[in-house]
Amino acid sequence: xxxxxxxxTVIGEDHPGIIAAVTSACAELGINIEDLSxxxxxxxxxxxLIVDITGKDLRELQRRLxxxxxxxxVKIIAQHEDIFRYMHRI
Amino acid sequence: xxxxxEILETLRMLLEERLDIRTVTLGVSLKDCASRDIxxxxxxxxxxxxxxxSRLVSEAQALEEKYGIAIVNRRVAVTPLANVISPALHGVxxxxxxxxxxxxxxxxxxxxxxxxxxxxxxxxxxxxKGFTPAEEALIDAIPEAxxxxxxxxxxxxxxxxxxxxNMDAVLKxxxxxxxxxxxxxxxxxxxxxxxxxxxxxxxxxxxxxxxxEGEAALNVGISGPGVVRAVLEKHPEASLGxxxxxxxxxxxxxxxxxxxxxxxxxxxxxxxxGIVDLSLAPTPFPGDSVAKIIEAMGIARCGAPGxxxxxxxxxxxxxxxxxxxxxxxxxxxxxxxxVSEDAGMAEAAREGAITIDKLLxxxxxxxxxxxxxxxxxxxxxxxxxxxxxxxxxxxxMNNKTTGVRVILAxxxxxxxxxxGLLGYAYVMPVSEHSCEAFxxxxxxxxxxxxxxxx
Numbered sequence: 352x353x354x355x356x357x358x359x360t361v362i363g364e365d366h367p368g369i370i371a372a373v374t375s376a377c378a379e380l381g382i383n384i385e386d387l388s389x390x391x392x393x394x395x396x397x398x399x400l401i402v403d404i405t406g407k408d409l410r411e412l413q414r415r416l417x418x419x420x421x422x423x424x425v426k427i428i429a430q431h432e433d434i435f436r437y438m439h440r441i
Numbered sequence: 442x443x444x445x446x447e448i449l450e451t452l453r454m455l456l457e458e459r460l461d462i463r464t465v466t467l468g469v470s471l472k473d474c475a476s477r478d479i480x481x482x483x484x485x486x487x488x489x490x491x492x493x494x495s496r497l498v499s500e501a502q503a504l505e506e507k508y509g510i511a512i513v514n515r516r517v518a519v520t521p522l523a524n525v526i527s528p529a530l531h532g533v534x535x536x537x538x539x540x541x542x543x544x545x546x547x548x549x550x551x552x553x554x555x556x557x558x559x560x561x562x563x564x565x566x567x568x569x570k571g572f573t574p575a576e577e578a579l580i581d582a583i584p585e586a587x588x589x590x591x592x593x594x595x596x597x598x599x600x601x602x603x604x605x606x607n608m609d610a611v612l613k614x615x616x617x618x619x620x621x622x623x624x625x626x627x628x629x630x631x632x633x634x635x636x637x638x639x640x641x642x643x644x645x646x647x648x649x650x651x652x653x654e655g656e657a658a659l660n661v662g663i664s665g666p667g668v669v670r671a672v673l674e675k676h677p678e679a680s681l682g683x684x685x686x687x688x689x690x691x692x693x694x695x696x697x698x699x700x701x702x703x704x705x706x707x708x709x710x711x712x713x714x715g716i717v718d719l720s721l722a723p724t725p726f727p728g729d730s731v732a733k734i735i736e737a738m739g740i741a742r743c744g745a746p747g748x749x750x751x752x753x754x755x756x757x758x759x760x761x762x763x764x765x766x767x768x769x770x771x772x773x774x775x776x777x778x779x780v781s782e783d784a785g786m787a788e789a790a791r792e793g794a795i796t797i798d799k800l801l802x803x804x805x806x807x808x809x810x811x812x813x814x815x816x817x818x819x820x821x822x823x824x825x826x827x828x829x830x831x832x833x834x835x836x837x838m839n840n841k842t843t844g845v846r847v848i849l850a851x852x853x854x855x856x857x858x859x860x861g862l863l864g865y866a867y868v869m870p871v872s873e874h875s876c877e878a879f880x881x882x883x884x885x886x887x888x889x890x891x892x893x894x895x
Contacts, residue, residue, distance in 0.1 A: 385442075386442060397449070399448050409507060432443065433508070437700065439443070439444075439694070
């Protein structure tokens, strides 16, 4: 089966528990995190995760992350990686 | 693995700079719906559209969620309807033919409403050389057809580089625009008169499923003036050669998204992938403006001297970047300069920085022509015909597509609201000197010498 990945981006005011909440949501759905990076500039967190969604339902992940976003008061976007791959790679 | 900077750049384009897919347009052949009976033709049309287009809206929505990109419009384009209703109009009077054409427009409207698409294009006739009785009936029916529908779009091709300009059709279209404006001026936003109309254009009002097209095809219209403007603003000192380079790189990225959506949506719908139209299509939202790109290059107000050169640079760079990004380029592919749909253009018009004559000049280097220009309600049909003839001449002589989509409403300088993505416009003055004796001569302006390339 072709490997499918999603890119999760988290943007918002930094506070304890954001990474835990996002990664727990992935773990609960059995979704493996392949890459994670984050920066905090003037208190604003930007985090990107690349996750393996092969055989998983992206919409379910999006729904789960929407509730995490609400709890943590941050913006979370989960997109299939092809939109980035197409735009930046031939 | 993707670089973090690439991810953030894409997100910035999507979230801050209004990168979206302007339209996914499903072209559907209605050739097999032609019958001797107009009621039967109408029911065959509805039946076929509901069958072929049933999953367009839901699949487009699924892709929006998957990729996190907005697809602003879902549209359907059909075979020029004059050809489909032609057998049913055999032997009927002009008035009966006109009524039958209106019924066919209402059938398109019903199908579009059931499919929940934003627009349906193809209430059209290609008459660059002459009219069939069905084409004449359809053109006569346009004012009533558009004023009685919300989604139906109409286009008439009056000229090609190969055939020349059908001045009888030009004269007729001036009258059609005038009559449509009198019935409902907003309906004029769904009517365009073309020279060299392409058969795979995904944009309205001019989309139709052309003669050489297959059973069904998916065409994609991209967007992204906001992205190009934002990139240019980061390079205030760049030379114009460097500006072209930056635009090319940006156009490549924008077009790749169109290619991705086009490929996947056509596969999901089981139809062929037609083309990506490389046009930069503006919206009335702040910053999402072609005028603002021109201004970001250093022209204080769009329309000032230098605007044609800046637009030429932009259109060429968009094409060069876009061509590398997609397997199939088509449609109009240029930059749109609609006056009402582009807040920067609307403001330039209000200040008198851009005039109808400057717009005409600009259309010689871009697509698609005098677009969403509001002229005074008192403008005569023959003046509209004169403008159509001028645009058609620019298209025919330069071997490119041009069109006229004008609205007659209000008085000079007044603000006219068109609603939604159509925005607003200030009524633009137009020369009051008459061209009536010229346009009423009729006949056909012969094709130019370079139209014969064999």
